Amino acid sequence: MAIQTTPAYQKIYNAIKQKIDDGLYNVGEILPSEMELEKLFTVSRTPVRQALKQLENDGIIYRVQGKGSFVSNRQPKESWTSMSGFRNHYSNEWEKISVRTIEGKVVKNPLFAKLLEVDEEENLIYLKRIRYLNNQPMFYLEHYLRPLIPLKDYMENTSFSSVQQLLKEKKNIDILEVEDEIEAVIADPYVAGALQIPDSSAVLKGTRISYDENKVPIDLNIFHINTKTWKYHSYYRY
Numbered sequence: 061m062a063i064q065t066t067p068a069y070q071k072i073y074n075a076i077k078q079k080i081d082d083g084l085y086n087v088g089e090i091l092p093s094e095m096e097l098e099k100l101f102t103v104s105r106t107p108v109r110q111a112l113k114q115l116e117n118d119g120i121i122y123r124v125q126g127k128g129s130f131v132s133n134r135q136p137k138e139s140w141t142s143m144s145g146f147r148n149h150y151s152n153e154w155e156k157i158s159v160r161t162i163e164g165k166v167v168k169n170p171l172f173a174k175l176l177e178v179d180e181e182e183n184l185i186y187l188k189r190i191r192y193l194n195n196q197p198m199f200y201l202e203h204y205l206r207p208l209i210p211l212k213d214y215m216e217n218t219s220f221s222s223v224q225q226l227l228k229e230k231k232n233i234d235i236l237e238v239e240d241e242i243e244a245v246i247a248d249p250y251v252a253g254a255l256q257i258p259d260s261s262a263v264l265k266g267t268r269i270s271y272d273e274n275k276v277p278i279d280l281n282i283f284h285i286n287t288k289t290w291k292y293h294s295y296y297r298y
Contacts, residue, residue: 067107068101068103068107069106069107069108069110069111069114070111071101072097072101072103072107072108072110072111073111073114073115075101076091076111076115076120076121077115077120080120080121080131085131086131087131087132088130088131089130089131090127090128090129090130091112091121091128091129091130091131093128094108094109094112097111097112112129113234114228114234115129116129117234117235117236119132120132157191157192157193158191158192158195158219159189159190159191159192159219159220159221159222160189160190160192160218160219161187161188161189161214161215161218161219161220162188162189162190162218162254163186163187163188164185164186164187164188164211164214164215164218165186165211166183166184166185166186166207166211167183167184167186167204168180168181168182168183168184169184169186169204172184172204172280175269175277175280176204176205176206176269176277176278176280177276177277178206182207183207184204184205184206184207185203185204185205185206185207185209185211185214186202186203186204186205187201187202187203187205187214187223188200188201188202188254189201189202189203190254196256197254197255197256197286198255198285198286199283199284199285199286200251200254200255200283200284201281201282201283201284202281202282202283203223203279203280203281204279204280204281204282205223205278205279205280206276206277206278206279208227208231208233208278209226209227209230209231213226213230214226223279223281224270224279227278227279233272233278234272234273235270235271235272235278235279236271236272236273237270237271237275238268238269238270238271239268239269239271240266240267240268241266241267241268242264242265242266243264243265243266244262244263244264244265245262245263245264245265245284246260246261246262246263247259247260247261247262247263247284251263251284254284255284255286257286257288261286261288262287263284263285263286263287264284264285264287265282265283265284265285266281266282266283266284266285267280267281267282268280268281268282268283269281
């Protein structure tokens with residue numbers, strides 16, 4: 061059996077994040093320079109930059125051109141949950157959160173293909189997922205994805221944490237921008253059943269397009285939220 065090793069950048073990422081979590085680096089404090097991190101971890105510049113980029117993408121640090129990397133005042137783990145406020149609201153109960161993929165298939169959808177800027181006949185990856193708190197459904201999510209990784213990668217572990225994390229692990233794709241459209245709707249019978257709420261209940265519906273570093277749309281996510289259990293929150297830092 062092949063032995064999987066942790067990439068160098070991931071080791072650096074984990075080490076720096078652990079020091080921040082432990083309070084060895086405080087909010088606003090500058091981190092060691094890239095050159096100092098190279099010496100500290102005995103690596104080349106590339107994994108150091110990859111680790112810092114991922115820390116920045118995750119909101120753990122921010123970088124100032126010509127000055128260095130600084131500890132941010134918040135530490136979200138996933139852009140979707142931090143943008144929605146979900147992780148911040150349930151940060152002390154995260155072990156009670158679970159996710160399950162209930163369906164995955166390859167589809168053709170000309171409208172969503174156009175939004176993802178691919179040919180209308182291009183195959184898309186389609187996923188249905190439910191996010192739970194204490195085994196009670198809170199989010200019903202539908203993903204339409206560019207076929208950057210095969211469907212089997214999404215289905216080999218149906219409880220993977222997030223699409224973003226899986227894309228990073230499998231293809232080293234970073235999601236750096238998202239565009240949301242939020243509206244109140246009446247749940248159709250299928251959505252109501254998935255969220256275990258009465259038919260015709262009011263829910264919050266969101267349509268999110270996630271982009272990579274080159275502004276290429278990667279994931280179109282349509283989600284419904286049971287707002288009797290949780291309210292949508294946003295936090296922005298300028």
